[in-house]
Amino acid sequence: MKRSLLVLALVVFAASTAFAGVQDFGAYTIDVPAGWTAEQDGETVGFVKNDNSASMSISYDTTDGASLKEIAEAFVEALNGKNLKNTELGYNFQMTNQNGVESDCLVIGDKEHYALIVVTGGENAEDEVMGMIASIQEK
DSSP: OOOOTTGGGGSOOOOOOOEEEEEEOSSEEEEEETTEEEEEETTEEEEEETTSSOEEEEEEEEOTTOOHHHHHHHHHHHTTOEEEEEOSSSEEEEEEOTTSOEEEEEEEEOSSEEEEEEEESGGGSHHHHHHHHHHOEEO
8 A cells, every 4th residue: 555655754763864054045954965956945845856846835825814624725725735644744635736736734833833745756766755745834
């Protein structure tokens, strides 16, 4: 049975993935693995594996008083998502982009800030993606 990529984030990251180093994106830092490129565009950072087999984006913003559930529901509606679930990490759902590619999405945060994490092709780089998610440090 295929395990959900985002559920794997609960597992302690113990892989031998080589990391290029910690990169600072203003509100948070993240360990970016060797062989990945990161580019920031406003409040969103895109991470792409250099062979284009996997990608991840993180959109970080203020909640403006909305709950994580309300934010997740708004993203599900805006992105034509499906299967919204409340997990120990946050709110998980799936979406299909305009090219027909399915992505796993996770909304995490607190009362002041949230992050929408979108992972595409995660099955091609599970350890690297989970390592990046586990390394996020809010400043």
